[in-house]
Amino acid sequence: ETGVTQTPRHLVMGMTNKKSLKCEQHLGHNAMYWYKQSAKKPLELMFVYSLEERVENNSVPSRFSPECPNSSHLFLHLHTLQPEDSALYLCASSQGWGRSQETQYFGPGTRLLVL
């Protein structure tokens, strides 16, 4: 238990569906992250939020839309996804952003399957 929770843990959706992934951190952190891990590939950073402002967007397609309403919650809104978007989506948080000693704590992930 890292203090970072993600729901749902598993999600199956069609290409025309709209769904949202939720992340909540109970650590009092100010920075939150979305990562994607496709099968047999390393984790890839998608988005970073610091104090509810997006500070990093790693060329992620617009069918992925993040939202950070407050420092404890992070959402990833999904629409018109492709089968190749099937992956493990991981949320992480850290105390702050911009300092190299910040340790990131990860949630358990949401396993997404796009049909």
Place this chain on the structure above:
Amino acid sequence: DAKTTQPPSMDCAEGRAANLPCNHSTISGNEYVYWYRQIHSQGPQYIIHGLKNNETNEMASLIITEDRKSSTLILPHATLRDTAVYYCIVRVNTDKLIFGTGTRLQVFP
């Protein structure tokens, strides 16, 4: 951030020490060495990090060579639950964690 090189896989007997090496020959003076692990289909778990001194916590020890070009993560008494992929990451003035392919550690009875 500096690149790291790790062996793709290692085996270790339960109860023995697991020593996981990492080469980071291009590391610069202000880059930290971080270790995470990922048990199958779970989120990565932070283990330990260091700059130049050896570090120890309740999970592991980190030994960094004097020239800082390599390091070793030591799990002193490996258990079956330590079976995972272990990632060595170096980072400087950024919060980006750039994960490589890591070392798959298999602990056997």
